[in-house]
Amino acid sequence: MDDLDGNAMGGLLQEIFGVEMTTAVETCGHCGTAALVAETAAYLRGPGAVMRCPTCTHVLMVVVRRQDMHCVDLQGMASLVPAGQAAPDRREYPVARPR
Numbered sequence: 552m553d554d555l556d557g558n559a560m561g562g563l564l565q566e567i568f569g570v571e572m573t574t575a576v577e578t579c580g581h582c583g584t585a586a587l588v589a590e591t592a593a594y595l596r597g598p599g600a601v602m603r604c605p606t607c608t609h610v611l612m613v614v615v616r617r618q619d620m621h622c623v624d625l626q627g628m629a630s631l632v633p634a635g636q637a638a639p640d641r642r643e644y645p646v647a648r649p650r
């Protein structure tokens with residue numbers, strides 16, 4: 552399946568979060584890689600939109616539209632920080648490391 556970059560989810564994310572999110576920094580909850588949302592891989596052809604880590608391909612975010620609302624699963628991320636905001640204290644967001 553051809554993957555797109557995170558810019559392909561820009562409109563959807565702006566609708567959900569209310570701000571520009573392609574310049575936000577996400578941290579993968581699996582490998583700890585921090586990257587711009589624009590640099591992630593996006594898959595839009597399934598029943599929902601899926602964002603994957605550009606390093607380890609771990610699922611970072613899943614968005615499914617159900618009737619008139621979006622269901623957003625962010626369990627794959629350790630953090631998601633919009634541009635211009637301070638990064639969270641990493642001690643508050645422990646990252647699981649692969650064995």
Ligand SMILES: [Zn+2]
Pocket residue numbers: 579580581582583584604605606607608609
């Ligand atoms: Zn990763």
